[in-house]
Amino acid sequence: MTKKLEKWQIGDMKAFEALFLEFKGLVFKNAIFMTGNRVEAEDILQEVFIKVWRSRHDFNPEKGKFVTWLYKITLNQCISNHRKKRPDSLSLDDELLSLSDSIKTDFIEENLINKMEYEKLMRELNQLDNKHKQVLILRYFNDLSYSEIAEILEIPLGTVKSRIFIAVRLLRERMQMEMKYNCVDTGRML
Amino acid sequence: MKCNDTERLITAFLDGELTDKERSEIIEHLSTCQHCRDEMSSTSDFISLLHSSSEIILTEFSPSPASWKTLKQRVIEEDKKSKPCIVNKIEKLIKVQPGKTAWLNWRTITVGALVLLLSVGLIFTAPSFLKQDYKTLAANISLSNPSVQEIINERGIATVNEHVIDKIDDRGHTFVVLINDPDYILISEVNFETEEVVQLYEIELNDDTKQTIIDIAGTDPAIKDFLEQGAHASEFEIYWGYKFDDVIGQDGNVQQQGKLHFTGYVKFELEERSYYSYVNITDGYIDSAYTPLVISPNSIFTPIAFIMHLLGIIIIIALALQNKILMKITGTLSIIFAVMGLLCGLFAVQWVMTNLIGTFSIPIFGSIIGAVGIKMNTTGNNRILSILGTSLCIIVFILDMIFFMTGIIVLEPVF
Numbered sequence: 001m002t003k004k005l006e007k008w009q010i011g012d013m014k015a016f017e018a019l020f021l022e023f024k025g026l027v028f029k030n031a032i033f034m035t036g037n038r039v040e041a042e043d044i045l046q047e048v049f050i051k052v053w054r055s056r057h058d059f060n061p062e063k064g065k066f067v068t069w070l071y072k073i074t075l076n077q078c079i080s081n082h083r084k085k086r087p088d089s090l091s092l093d094d095e096l097l098s099l100s101d102s103i104k105t106d107f108i109e110e111n112l113i114n115k116m117e118y119e120k121l122m123r124e125l126n127q128l129d130n131k132h133k134q135v136l137i138l139r140y141f142n143d144l145s146y147s148e149i150a151e152i153l154e155i156p157l158g159t160v161k162s163r164i165f166i167a168v169r170l171l172r173e174r175m176q177m178e179m180k181y182n183c184v185d186t187g188r189m190l
Numbered sequence: 191m192k193c194n195d196t197e198r199l200i201t202a203f204l205d206g207e208l209t210d211k212e213r214s215e216i217i218e219h220l221s222t223c224q225h226c227r228d229e230m231s232s233t234s235d236f237i238s239l240l241h242s243s244s245e246i247i248l249t250e251f252s253p254s255p256a257s258w259k260t261l262k263q264r265v266i267e268e269d270k271k272s273k274p275c276i277v278n279k280i281e282k283l284i285k286v287q288p289g290k291t292a293w294l295n296w297r298t299i300t301v302g303a304l305v306l307l308l309s310v311g312l313i314f315t316a317p318s319f320l321k322q323d324y325k326t327l328a329a330n331i332s333l334s335n336p337s338v339q340e341i342i343n344e345r346g347i348a349t350v351n352e353h354v355i356d357k358i359d360d361r362g363h364t365f366v367v368l369i370n371d372p373d374y375i376l377i378s379e380v381n382f383e384t385e386e387v388v389q390l391y392e393i394e395l396n397d398d399t400k401q402t403i404i405d406i407a408g409t410d411p412a413i414k415d416f417l418e419q420g421a422h423a424s425e426f427e428i429y430w431g432y433k434f435d436d437v438i439g440q441d442g443n444v445q446q447q448g449k450l451h452f453t454g455y456v457k458f459e460l461e462e463r464s465y466y467s468y469v470n471i472t473d474g475y476i477d478s479a480y481t482p483l484v485i486s487p488n489s490i491f492t493p494i495a496f497i498m499h500l501l502g503i504i505i506i507i508a509l510a511l512q513n514k515i516l517m518k519i520t521g522t523l524s525i526i527f528a529v530m531g532l533l534c535g536l537f538a539v540q541w542v543m544t545n546l547i548g549t550f551s552i553p554i555f556g557s558i559i560g561a562v563g564i565k566m567n568t569t570g571n572n573r574i575l576s577i578l579g580t581s582l583c584i585i586v587f588i589l590d591m592i593f594f595m596t597g598i599i600v601l602e603p604v605f
Contacts, residue, residue: 013262020258028253033244038251045253046261053265121243139205140237141244146207165201172236 005066009056020049023067026142027074033137034078036126048077064151071138071152079130117175124174132167139164191219196226200233324364324382325354332366332378335387341376345369355432360445363388365432375430377450393452393471395428403454407467410476413458421460428471429453453477 007015027048031041051073059069125133138149146160153160196219202208203216220227329352332338342350353367362382369376373395379388393399404423408414432450439445451472458465470477 013265016265017258017262020261024253024257025248029244029248029251032247032251041251042253042257045257046264049261050264050268054268117239118243118246121239136240140240141247146202146205161202161207162198164205165198168201168233168236172233 001066002061005059005061009059011056016053019052019066023070024049026067027070029141030071030074030137031078033125033141034075034130034133035081036122040081044074044077044081047081048074051077068148068152071142075134075152120175121171124171127174128167128171132163132170135160135163136167136171191215193219193223193226196220196223197229200226200230201237204230204234204237324358327382327385328354328364328366328380331380331385332368332387335378335390337390338368338376338378338387341390341392342368345374357434357448358382359434359448360439361447363448365448365450367430370430372427375428375452377430379448379450391430391450391452393428393430395426399428399454399471400426400456402471403456403469406454406469406471406474406476407456407458410467413465413467416458416460416463416465419460421458421463421465423456424459424464425455425457427455429455 004015004018008019024045028041028045031044031048032038035041035044048070052070059066125136128136134153135149138144138152139146144152146157146164149164150157150160155163196216199208199212199216203213208216220230333350333352347369350368353370355365355367358364364380364382366378366380367375368378375391375393377391379391380386381388400423403426404417408417429452430450431453432448434446434448436444437447439447451470454469454471456467456469458467468477469475
């Protein structure tokens with residue numbers, strides 16, 4: 001990894017390609033979670049790696065890990081992309097909700113998650129503000145520790161702790177709210 | 191532990207981010223509280239739901255296979271656009287060498303250039319203690335001269351001034367101001383090669399001198415007219431001054447020679463009206479261009495200018511090392527630099543800087559430092575400070591340029 005990074009910093013395209021292949025999945029999934037939109041996530045993936053190439057001289061291996069640096073760039077790019085978006089495109093990508101049949105059945109069996117819950121979650125996550133969305137994504141979708149999150153977001157550990165608590169509570173409450181409305185709509189009892 | 195506190199810590203508990211003490215407190219509370227146990231179980235279910243959803247996305251979605259090709263194309267195009275060919279080549283030359291990271295980036299270049307510039311400024315503003323050696327020699331040569339000793343004894347002067355000017359001409363001559371009293375000035379011209387006093391200049395503010403000053407000033411028609419109306423001279427002062435002129439020497443080559451002169455000041459008064467005049471006594475002409483806004487060589491600005499240059503170097507290095515505390519100071523300092531630059535410009539502080547470097551370098555340094563501050567990851571107030579400082583510095587620099595062009599700033603030694 002160190003060799004790869006050194007080569008990338010002196011402008012080696014092969015090393016850059018290796019880095020891209022290794023980390024494209026990570027950048028892409030976080031972009032999807034942050035924006036809820038596949039096309040936009042592709043766009044962000046490109047922009048992030050253009051930045052990685054452009055600011056290769058600014059990265060200092062002594063000051064932190066490459067992946068931490070990459071997380072920072074990705075999250076910033078997601079936020080700035082989101083600001084530029086037109087209001088009508090703010091809605092969640094339909095593709096994200098209509099999953100393939102095999103996936104649906106697999107997950108229903110293995111993880112006891114149903115389609116309705118998944119859809120609700122994605123919808124409500126997309127509505128959450130960036131501050132809370134970020135911590136949830138880093139903690140539960142990337143499995144990062146609180147201290148790693150603190151380093152990426154450059155906030156104190158205590159703030160990470162309280163922010164995750166609030167984010168989880170917010171998202172749960174919103175999902176419960178939506179569930180209630182849905183039941184009223186369909187005339188069913190929970 | 192109360193229910194409220196427990197609820198607040200449940201997420202961190204499930205994430206394994208609590209201290210042992212907190213953990214045991216929570217476990218103890220859970221054993222007695224059904225409400226919190228329910229809360230814990232539903233939070234845990236919810237977290238599992240989050241994990242499962244993330245896995246769905248990971249399995250279902252991946253970036254398009256063409257994304258590397260698109261990226262590569264963009265990177266190549268951008269590199270071509272952003273850098274001229276030669277810069278590319280130089281960059282490659284330097285960076286292909288085995289080493290840890292690329293050392294030639296905007297930061298090192300900026301720092302290198304600035305340290306160099308500031309060092310030049312440092313030399314020009316260096317206080318006298320750094321130049322003591324030749325000054326001590328010049329003072330000693332003057333004091334051991336018999337004529338000088340005779341004058342000092344005759345006038346009964348206990349302490350001698352010994353101010354040595356900061357410049358040596360092409361012949362190796364400089365001037366030592368030995369006595370600088372309001373009514374008497376004694377200056378020696380020292381030759382460093384022969385280590386001798388070449389000439390002594392003295393002037394006393396006696397009636398003859400006063401008459402000479404009035405006579406020279408009277409050649410001005412306005413003053414002549416004023417005198418004829420009955421004006422009288424009420425105040426006199428004498429100063430010393432020097433100039434370095436290009437002179438064709440004995441060998442036919444152009445050489446710079448120092449020339450000493452005495453200046454007289456006279457104030458004429460008649461009822462409510464008054465006239466000031468400055469005259470060159472040595473060469474006998476009116477030199478009224480000088481305004482009273484002249485700051486003395488021992489001005490407080492000399493050490494300030496020196497300290498500012500020194501500070502500049504320290505700050506830029508600190509910035510390069512990305513020291514956060516010092517970055518906070520950056521913005522503030524660029525503002526101080528701007529104000530100093532403005533003062534230097536407005537007062538045309540010739541003695542502080544002795545030449546162009548001072549008056550213009552301070553706002554230039556200020557704006558570069560401010561710009562570095564902006565370029566670094568400063569946020570919030572620091573960023574606003576940096577931007578404000580930089581803009582001020584740029585405005586001051588433009589003002590200084592205008593002053594210089596229009597002759598408001600005269601960048602020549604006054605005396």
